[in-house]
Amino acid sequence: MSRSVELLKKRYSKNIKEHPDLFIGIELEYPIVNLEGKATNGEVVKALFRYLPSVLGFSIEKVDDFGNPIQLLDPVSQDTILFEVAYTTIEFAFGKAESIQEVEERFNFYMATIQNKLGEANHAIVGCGIHPNWDKNENCPVAYPRYQMLMDYLNLSRNVTKSDLHHFPEYGAFICGSQVQLDVSRSNYLRVINAFTQIEAAKAYLFANSEFSGADWDTKISRDIFWEESMHGIYPENVGVNTRLFKDEDDFFDYLNHSAIFTAERDGQTYYFYPIQARDYLATPEIQAFALNGDEVLIHPQEEDFQTHRSYQYQDLTTRGTVEFRSVCTQPLDRTFASAAFHLGLLVHLDKLEAYLQSAPFFTTAGRDYKLLRRQFSKKKLTVQEEAAVLEFSKDLLTLAEEGLQKRDKQEMVYLEPLKKELGL
Numbered sequence: 087m088s089r090s091v092e093l094l095k096k097r098y099s100k101n102i103k104e105h106p107d108l109f110i111g112i113e114l115e116y117p118i119v120n121l122e123g124k125a126t127n128g129e130v131v132k133a134l135f136r137y138l139p140s141v142l143g144f145s146i147e148k149v150d151d152f153g154n155p156i157q158l159l160d161p162v163s164q165d166t167i168l169f170e171v172a173y174t175t176i177e178f179a180f181g182k183a184e185s186i187q188e189v190e191e192r193f194n195f196y197m198a199t200i201q202n203k204l205g206e207a208n209h210a211i212v213g214c215g216i217h218p219n220w221d222k223n224e225n226c227p228v229a230y231p232r233y234q235m236l237m238d239y240l241n242l243s244r245n246v247t248k249s250d251l252h253h254f255p256e257y258g259a260f261i262c263g264s265q266v267q268l269d270v271s272r273s274n275y276l277r278v279i280n281a282f283t284q285i286e287a288a289k290a291y292l293f294a295n296s297e298f299s300g301a302d303w304d305t306k307i308s309r310d311i312f313w314e315e316s317m318h319g320i321y322p323e324n325v326g327v328n329t330r331l332f333k334d335e336d337d338f339f340d341y342l343n344h345s346a347i348f349t350a351e352r353d354g355q356t357y358y359f360y361p362i363q364a365r366d367y368l369a370t371p372e373i374q375a376f377a378l379n380g381d382e383v384l385i386h387p388q389e390e391d392f393q394t395h396r397s398y399q400y401q402d403l404t405t406r407g408t409v410e411f412r413s414v415c416t417q418p419l420d421r422t423f424a425s426a427a428f429h430l431g432l433l434v435h436l437d438k439l440e441a442y443l444q445s446a447p448f449f450t451t452a453g454r455d456y457k458l459l460r461r462q463f464s465k466k467k468l469t470v471q472e473e474a475a476v477l478e479f480s481k482d483l484l485t486l487a488e489e490g491l492q493k494r495d496k497q498e499m500v501y502l503e504p505l506k507k508e509l510g511l
Contacts, residue, residue, distance in 0.1 A: 090364045091339050093392040098342070101407035102272050108434070109182035111267035111408060112189050112426050115170045115416055116177075117217035117260070121208045125222040126174040130207040134200065138167065141199055151229040165192060169228045171236065172259035174217055176200075185496045186423050186430070193422065213422070215296030215309060215415030220260035227259065231356040234378050239348055239358040243317050250315060254300065257312040261296065262416035266426040267408040268433050276338055277436060278409050279401040280331045282429070283456050284443050286400065286413060288480040290464035292505055293425055295415035297466070307464040309415055318398055320361050321346050325398040327413070327457040338403075345397040350375065352385055359385075364395065413460075420504060427501035431487030434494055439486055448479035481509050 087095075120126050135155040139146055144167065148157035157168040164181030178196065180189045197211065204210050217223060227233035240255040270278050294306035303311055310326060319325045323344035332338040346361035350373075357375040367387050375385045400413035414425045432439050443449075452459055452475060463476050484505055491498045 088343070088365065089368055089389070090392070091343050093389055094339055094342050094364060094395065097392055097395060097405055098403050101405060102270065102275060103407055104272055106269040106271055106407060108269050109184065110186060110189065110426065110430060111180065111182050111406075111410075112186075112423070113177060113179045113263075113265040113267075114193070114422065115175055115262035115264070116211045117214055117219075117262055117416075118174055118176055118204065119210055119212050119218055121210055123219065123222075125219060125224065126209065126217075127207065128173045128224070130204065130209050131169075131173050131176075134203055135167075135169075137203055138199070142167075142196065148230065154229075156228050156230060163192060165196075167196065169233075170262070171227055171233050172223070172225060173228060174223050174225075174259065175262060176211060186426055186498045186501055187496070189426075190423055211419075213295075213417055213419040215262050215307075216298055217260035217262070221300060223260065225256040225259035231378060235349055235356045235358050238376065238378065240317050242358075242360060246317075246320075251317070252301070252311060252315045254312065255316065257316065261309050261312055263309065263412060264293075264414045264416050264422075264425050265410055265412050266429050267404060267406070267410045268430060269407060270403075270409050274436060275403060275409060276332055276335065277440065278433060279328070279338070279403065281436060281439050281443060282401045282409075282411060282432070283328045283331060284449075284454075285432075285479075285483055286327050286456055287448070287452065287459035287463040287476060288483050289413055289428075290460050291476045291480050292428070292484075293414045293417065294464050295417060304466055305461070305464045306466055307415060310413075310461065310464065313398060317348070317361065318346075321363055322457075323397075323399075324361070327400050327460050329457055342397060342403075345395075345399075347391060347395055349394060350385060350388070350391045351394070357383065357385060364392070367391070421501075423501040424505050427491060427498050428484070428487045428505070430494075430498065431490035431502070432483065433490070435486050435490035438489070439483075442482065442486060446479060446482070448475055451475055477509065481511060484509065484511060 118126050118131055132154045144158035144160050146155040147159040150156045159166050166179040168177050170177040183189045227237040243251040243255045296309045297306050298308035314326045323341055324346045343365040344363050347367050348361040349358045359373050359375040370387050372384045372386055375383055402410040404410050411429050488499050488502055
């Protein structure tokens with residue numbers, strides 16, 4: 087086994103349990119919008135983060151370079167409210183919960199407080215996968231090393247002669263997603279990743295919510311293009327839908343070994359550089375890297391750099407013994423938890439899901455290029471045949487998800503109602 091695979095295994099395998107309890111981790115990102123149609127006022131949003139600790143009982147966990155709070159933590163629930171990349175996007179990262187209702191209750195309380203405060207300045211949180219005023223906002227990163235590094239790194243695309251990268255490297259400041267993490271075990275984590283890779287076409291159909299006005303892209307999920315045709319997607323294994331199903335653990339870690347490393351820390355300083363695949367990283371004699379002030383320096387690869395490795399696959403094995411599902415756009419506010427319920431129900435029903443996917447009629451006509459299917463079924467207009475095929479596929483999956491939630495017996499089926507209604511179930 088190569089040293090890079092050893093290091094990746096150590097990072098991603100160590101917290102997977104044999105028989106974990108099933109907890110739910112939900113992360114929701116939202117645009118903060120100026121209701122007058124102008125740019126979001128950064129001062130309004132920074133003032134919100136100064137106000138919240140006193141009314142919600144949160145502590146300030148991180149501040150930016152100017153002392154403004156940018157990450158707040160509730161010591162009891164472990165919920166975090168933070169800026170996601172830019173001051174125009176707010177994220178709610180909830181502590182692990184046993185049911186979706188627990189999360190919803192706290193979310194509603196936070197939202198009522200926040201919307202009320204933002205409303206005083208004619209601002210609001212909206213349920214969109216792209217910031218509606220992205221073209222008016224500054225789109226600059228929060229003054230904090232990690233976010234500055236990320237934006238500077240994405241900006242390297244301006245120097246890449248490879249012409250198929252898009253021209254919006256600042257996209258990190260205005261795209262928003264709805265993520266869910268679910269506990270997996272040693273025996274099922276690969277099964278989970280493989281099964282959910284196969285249903286990305288239905289998820290594209292059910293959850294698309296990020297059409298982009300800035301380019302002529304035939305998709306309702308511009309987030310995919312932003313990710314895949316940016317610096318993050320230079321190596322296809324680094325981002326998006328997995329290009330294949332995995333035979334076994336070795337196959338999976340071989341795939342991860344093709345993902346990218348593009349940042350390192352030295353003496354408390356953050357550096358970034360053109361992406362290097364994990365498998366080639368340690369054998370690279372020296373790396374021309376950039377400091378956040380623009381200086382160029384030479385650094386030497388170290389094994390510790392694998393500690394900050396992060397890939398951006400849509401079914402992502404995390405360092406916490408969970409799989410994170412990352413392909414869903416932020417949803418309209420009246421269906422905030424539909425995606426979490428859908429994933430949870432299917433995970434509980436994994437055996438049935440796998441059996442169904444083996445012979446699902448959808449694949450007979452559409453084929454099994456899962457990456458391509460995701461792109462195909464997120465188009466703005468589908469043919470009559472495509473629409474019919476993906477509708478049936480989505481209905482079948484929704485039924486399985488509902489059965490899985492019934493099996494859990496925590497009354498979470500209610501969160502699927504908006505989807506069922508839309509599909510005429």
